[in-house]
Amino acid sequence: MEALGYGDRRGSPAHIPSSFPPTIPEDNSGWLNLLDLIQRTKGSQTKTREQLKDCSEHLSGLGLYPKGCKCSWRVVDCTAQGLSGVPPAPDPNNVSLLNLQKNQLHQLQDKQFIGFQSLEGLFLQNNDLHSIAPGAFAGLSKLRKLFLSHNRIRSLPPRLFQDLFQLEWLMLDNNQITDLSPDSFLGLKSLYFLDLSCNLLKEMPPSMYQGLQDLQMLNISANPLKELPVDHFDSLPYLQSLSMEGMEISNIENRMFQKLTNLSYVYFGHFQYCSYVPHVRNCQPNTDGISSLENLLANLILRIFVWVIACTTCLGNLLVVCMRSLIVPENFQHAMAIKCLCCADFLMGVYLFFIGASDLRYAGEYNKHAQAWMASPQCQAGGCLAMLSSEVSVLLLTYMTLEKYVGIVFPFSHYRAGRRQTLATLVGIWLVGFTIAVVPFWSRGPFGNYYGTNGVCFPLHFDTSESAMAQHYSTAIFLGVNLIAFITMVVAYSSMFHAVRVSRARSAQHLSREVSIAKRFFFIVFTDALCWLPIFLLKLLSLLQLEIPGAVTSWVVIFILPINSALNPVLYTITTSPFQERLKQCLQREGRSVPSSQSAGPSFTLVPLQATSARELLDTVDQGTERTVFGPQD
Secondary structure: OHHHOEOOOOOOEOOOOOOOOOOOHHHOHHHHHHHHHHHHHHHHHHHOOOHHHHHHHHHHHHOOOOOOOEEEOOEEEOOOOOOOOOOOOOOOOOOOEEEOOOOOOOEEOOOOOOOOOOOOEEEOOOOOOOEEOOOOOOOOOOOOEEEOOOOOOOEOOOOOOOOOOOOOEEEOOOOOOOEOOOOOOOOOOOOOEEEOOOOOOOOOOOOOOOOOOOOOEEEOOOOOOOOOOOOOOOOOOOOOEEEEOOOOOOOOOHHHHOOOOOOOEEEEOOHHHHHHOOOOOEEEOOEOOOOEOOOOOOOHHHHHHHHHHHHHHHHHHHHHHHHHHHOOOOOHHHHHHHHHHHHHHHHHHHHHHHHHHHHHHOOOOHHHHHHHHHOOHHHHHHHHHHHHHHHHHHHHHHHHHHHHHHHHHOOOOOOOOOHHHHHHHHHHHHHHHHHHHHHHHHOHHHHOOOOOOOOOOOOOOOOOOOOHHHHHHHHHHHHHHHHHHHHHHHHHHHHHHHHHHHHOOOOHHHHHHHHHHHHHHHHHHHHHHHHHHHHHHHHHHHHOOOOOOHHHHHHHHHHHOOHHHHHHHHHHHHOOHHHHHHHHHHHHHOOOOOOOOOOOOOOOEOOOOOOOOHHHHHHHHHOOOOEOOOOOOO
């Protein structure tokens, strides 16, 4: 029966995707009706197999139908026969299915099918049809299935279907319909399935579903609708399946769906929309890659590792702050910068704890609380905290890198930051980071729900459907501030390494030391690149309007973004020889002995900037003194 426009999926039309409606037993009543019609038609064909040839020859001889048309008792199939008009009925009281797909029927006149009083199925797909007279379907009181898909219909006259009071399926998808009237579907009191997908509808008239009280399946996907009246679906109390895929509804809210108490299946373009229908048991898509209908963090690995990374980040940074507070530093300015960096990275761990705790709180029923959660002050505060941590960390690393750069590349410079200047710079960095984080929070109008676009409350904004201001601001931060900072660090460390190479004697000892320096520089730049390059790339792809899988965002936020926060204590403090030596001395003074580490990296400590040459600087470094000029320092 595929030649007659039917597929093989439980009697559904061949052009309807298998995902709509889902093949679930509870949602099959309409499909069974169509199956019944097909089975009865098949039975009729079996009984009249002998009549098929005679009927076709008779019609062809009269010149009413082309020779390619097939007539089988109650079925007339004229698919792709080049017809420019509707042929007359061979038997006015006995044709139940008329298939005129893929012909050249550009328009339908009044009473076009007046000779088909017993017609139950009419297929007019792919005909380049653009004009339908108001009375085109007059007299088809027994019609149950009408397919007008894949044509060029621009509008529907009022009361076009008023005689079709037994019509169950009306397929108008893939046309060019731009507007409807409140009376477009008047009279369709038995309509079960209405498909208006893939048209050019920009607005829906009020009361357009008036009289469609039995409608159970509605598809309005892929229309350029931006808003819907809040009471748009109120007159459809028995609706069970609703498809709104490929649509951006700016005014979507819970009120739109509150009266759809029988709704069981919903298909949206965005997972976040599912939070507006918490009473619906089947909503698609059921995940955005970050969250699912059940859990804030959909992936089990993420649900475990959010705690692991949070603990690692918080404990590592807290340890460094405590140890540096107990050990008297030789260089106050550098120690303050390191402590500030640890505090900023510690906030990232707090944010991850916050997300992990929220995931546990909503476990098993996240969709019921998703909308309230993403709009809550807690989510906004968590997003602000993550943004503050991220930006302060980036700015501090850039500042520390430039300090080291000046000390190595320009050893004769008289520049040396004092306590006041260092404190002022550090306070300024925190103020800048705080401003970056809170501006979207206090300007909800242009930014919208900046931190509430996903369940983890972090504004990567890879989705181009977000507000223009949010997109621009996010781009300015990630591809502006952070990218410039990253490039600055890469160039600075490269210049420092070059200064080391050109200033060293080429002895074997110096070559070995040079390799050690290169390794430490490499790991510093590598961890920065590991953290930021994926974000830069994804942000660039989003600007090019390329689709980014939702799962990517969750891995970026839980794994990639906190990398620097977790590793900075190791790179900048714990693995440095000066810190290890002073820690050992402190412990020994307390009567505790700690074995000296033989595998510690080279000692890079702050050398007085009055050194007479870069070579003198490097010789000081080679001697293992406790004054670092580059790399992780104490």
